[in-house]
Amino acid sequence: MSPRLRFLQVLPLAALAACGPSSPDDGECANYDFPLSPPPASARHLTCSSSACGDGLNPPTSGDHCGDTLRCRVHDTEPNRCVWLHNLEHGHAVFLYNCPDGCPDIVATLEGLQREARIGSNGVARALVAPDSRIPTRVAALLWRRSWSADSPDPTALRCLLRLQDLEAPEAHLTCLP
Template identity: 55%
Template sequence: MTGRMLRALPALLFALSLACDSSDDPPPGGMEGCEAFAFPLSGVTDASHVSSCSSAACGNGENPPNSGLHCPTWLPCRSYTEEQPRCSWLHNLEHGHAVFLYNCPEGCADEVAKLEAAQARAAQGSNGVRRALIAPDAQLPKRFAAMLWRRTYLMDSVDPDALACLLAYQDREAPEPGLLCAP
């Protein structure tokens, strides 16, 4: 190989890696009906810890953020009735946990029950805890969001089929996939 060819090799390998981005891959297990839903990948961001969970640097700039800088602590996997720091549940996403959010100031118990049903289908850790959490979030651009690391599905009403299809991607892009979650 010539020196010029060797210098071009890294650029070629990088281009090939972009062509193999898993955003176009079907969900694992060939789940029927999932082709009706799109769960595009957000860009790759720094997954480092910030010094404070109230840092404005948390996230990747999306609303809601689905990756990026996050605080060093994560949340137990359960259903919350109070808003939780975005910077904390971003750390859950990094561990491969699913995060389900809702914005219903007028209440939406039936829809939250659908999120809880999806939470019950999330991947289970070796400690028996389902690796997903539910929390309100007043900043959502729609009433509901279902997220994995670098993937967000926004909804005006909860679609159980979409949530089942999204969960098929659990742990695929997470930097630290499969980590346990405390109850």
């Protein structure tokens, strides 16, 4: 087989290998890995008063969740986790912060990144920002079955995570109310 023909056979395979969905592979995103958590045993809709939701991770990234979703905006009161889990199922990004004494700089950074999320057909950025007193770090960013956390936001890491938005979400690309 000629070298040219062998190159033409291998080229499509190389292109497919470079497009793997596990993490962005170009430029500055090559330094970050956002592995998938195991698939949830169930992703049923529960009553919104339930607290028996999620996949057992803290914060949860999939699993049983409320039938409602949160609006894609910055929230100043802590919502029920079961509600924003449904946002994740729809392919929305969720940015959480845990700052009992306040952290306007962190919230402002997350709000800016929230506006960089994918835009729904209704023109609304498909992400939300909310406090969560149970996360073990000051900041967490979530997609369905993926998470990133630290004590301060890393805009580069979070932009790289946003590149994966919708990849694993069972009901990806759905709009979100403002």
